[in-house]
């Protein structure tokens with residue numbers, strides 16, 4: 446059967462695109478995934494992801510994250526699943542004119558609740574946090590944690606309930622007629638044809654389209670460490686980001702222990718065959734930061750580790766672009782370590798483009814950032830700081 450829209454990849458980007466397209470009506474949508482939604486190889490396959498509105502001076506991501514969070518919450522309510530933990534997000538600021546300071550005017554303009562706190566206020570409110578080295582902190586009470594793997598499954602299930610077709614299959618582009626892709630093909634010869642194709646294959650995109658994306662998306666190994674929580678867990682601990690020192694973390698969610706990661710680009714990684722064993726240096730770095738920021742957890746044991754991967758663009762902006770040769774194919778990805786929360790926003794934007802909306806300026810913000818064209822190395826709207834992005838040059 447020929448679909449109107451075929452989406453390859455059931456991570457946050459592909460899953461939401463397929464679901465919103467099916468919900469919109471008038472289209473028969475098929476969603477394919479090689480290992481299933483939120484599988485352990487996928488970038489969306491970890492336990493949790495932070496959702497935050499602060500994105501420096503960038504208003505577009507602030508708006509998208511807020512609207513996307515409403516979608517995630519609505520989906521959770523509809524399916525009676527806990528997809529969002531409203532733990533808040535605390536930003537540790539080291540300079541008066543850094544990322545956090547640039548975020549504040551946007552949060553204010555977009556009417557996002559926030560609090561600017563002194564180190565003493567932070568220490569009073571969250572006694573587990575060591576705040577003496579901070580200039581100040583910014584707290585987003587409406588941010589928090591999305592349950593990532595569970596969320597991807599919920600999106601695909603909702604897509605199926607809305608009448609969409611999900612199948613497990615690893616595919617690649619198949620026959621081409623002039624400027625159009627006709628179908629995708631699996632290794633066993635099965636084919637799926639469609640009018641329009643979306644490849645939302647996360648870290649696999651450069652493997653599927655090496656000529657087009659080989660220099661646009663780099664896939665790096667990223668280690669994550671979970672520490673054993675004390676027997677009596679601290680209630681009310683927030684998710685947190687330290688932009689300048691390039692660390693982020695989440696509180697003890699569902700008893701798995703506080704999670705944290707050094708937010709530096711790791712070595713180049715193969716998402717299919719790469720061994721998911723963390724580097725002891727990542728554990729050492731995580732513990733060094735833990736000692737400084739959460740001294741009470743300094744000796745907490747490592748209870749779990751995970752290896753994920755970033756699929757980064759040079760400037761950290763997502764890729765949402767038509768294929769340069771096939772007019773009915775869209776390439777979507779480049780999450781660059783901050784794409785999970787934006788799944789609904791990315792899906793909504795992409796569908797509008799597929800339906801003919803021209804790329805333009807959204808409420809003052811230029812959407813050209815999502816193009817395939819040449820990009821400057823820059824840190825955009827995410828943690829990791831400039832140091833992380835300078836290391837791009839080292840590839």
Ligand SMILES: Cc1cc2nc3c(=O)[nH]c(=O)nc-3n(C[C@H](O)[C@H](O)[C@H](O)COP(=O)(O)OP(=O)(O)OC[C@H]3O[C@@H](n4cnc5c(N)ncnc54)[C@H](O)[C@@H]3O)c2cc1C
Pocket residue numbers: 453454455456457458459477478479480481482483484486487488489490493494495496614615616617645646647648649653667668669706753754755777778779780781782783784785786787
């Ligand atoms: C350690 C870490 C921490 C992060 N923290 C955050 C955070 O706090 N907040 C946030 O918003 N974001 C965060 N991110 C980024 C976010 O997780 C990613 O940007 C996002 O999940 C990418 O989603 P995706 O749909 O593009 O890709 P994926 O989730 O990888 O999905 C791609 C899917 O395509 C499928 N696929 C691939 N090739 C094929 C094929 N040939 N045929 C069929 N199926 C195929 C795969 O099986 C996979 O399911 C983090 C990422 C990492 C690694």
